[in-house]
Amino acid sequence: MENISFRTTVLPLSDRLFRLALRITMNRAEAEDVVQDTLLKVWEQRNEWEQIDSLEAFALTICRNRALDVKKRAGRNNTSLDKIDSVQPSIFNLQSSIEEREQLSLVRKFMDELPEVQRSIMLLRDIEGKTYQEIAQTLDISETQVKVYLHRARTKIKERIWTINT
Amino acid sequence: MDYKYIEQLLERYWECQTTLEEEAILRNFFRQEDVPASLLPYRQFFLEEDEMASERLSKDFQDKMLRLVGEEAPTHICKARRLTFMRRVRPFYRAAGLVAILLTIGNAAHQSFTDDAEDIKAAQMAEGIVADSLQQITIGSPEQQSAELTAQPVDTISTLPR
Structure with a gap:
């Protein structure tokens, strides 16, 4: 696999994750928090990056789950x-x-x-x-x-x- | 203008039968101002999706994330420069120019050195000729003198002072 680093591979996904989180939470501040949590979670898993097929799909999945949790906690129902x-x-x-x-x-x-x-x-x-x-x-x-x-x-x-x- | 193709694409889009490339064609079509009335209602939908695609995080978010994971944000920004073909080959032109100048100077020096040598050679030849001529003149005179002397017998008695 190519050389993966947080700066060059994970961080550029931020805006994409943000748009997904925003579509779910409908709140910019909450969506930004979700992206931050997602990126930190991906960073914690850095020893397994080589084994992950698509780091982007992995990050999007985490992001969606986090955003759904936030939405659930906030008790909002669209x-x-x-x-x-x-x-x-x-x-x-x-x-x-x-x-x-x-x-x-x-x-x-x-x-x-x-x-x-x-x-x-x-x-x-x-x-x-x-x-x-x-x-x-x-x-x-x-x-x-x-x-x-x-x-x-x-x-x-x-x-x-x-x-x-x- | 015939919008049949766009109408067909749109119908296939709603039915989820379009490829990503065909969806990009639709998006580009609806970005233009000149859209026929029959398709105008759908323009807003595609424009809205364009607007959603432009949503971004705040500028300092990435720096904050780098600090959180213990990586420092870059202190200087290296901007990628787009080089034209002419700018890329400019060093070669410069090198070629330098070589041309060096060759010209070298040729000129060689030419002048060769000319000098020929001049020296010619001068030496001329000097040799002059020297030979002078020598002939110097050698020729005593002979003539002695020849003259032998041709006119000297009366030693008469010439002797009395």
């Missing part, structure tokens, strides 16, 4: 997209920047209201550009499950976007 009231459809003038921003945040709202596993999978696929295999490894589920969750998430988003524009 409302599932299925349970929320349907957003009032409105006519958008897409040429207006203000309304465009509103719609932008509305789309973010839809994404944030997805169940955690769907949200995490969507982030890993769409934003971090991970393959189904890498996502399955990180979340410790099968590739088929990854595709099923992702399909559900995208379908919900598509339906929501369709609803607000008709």
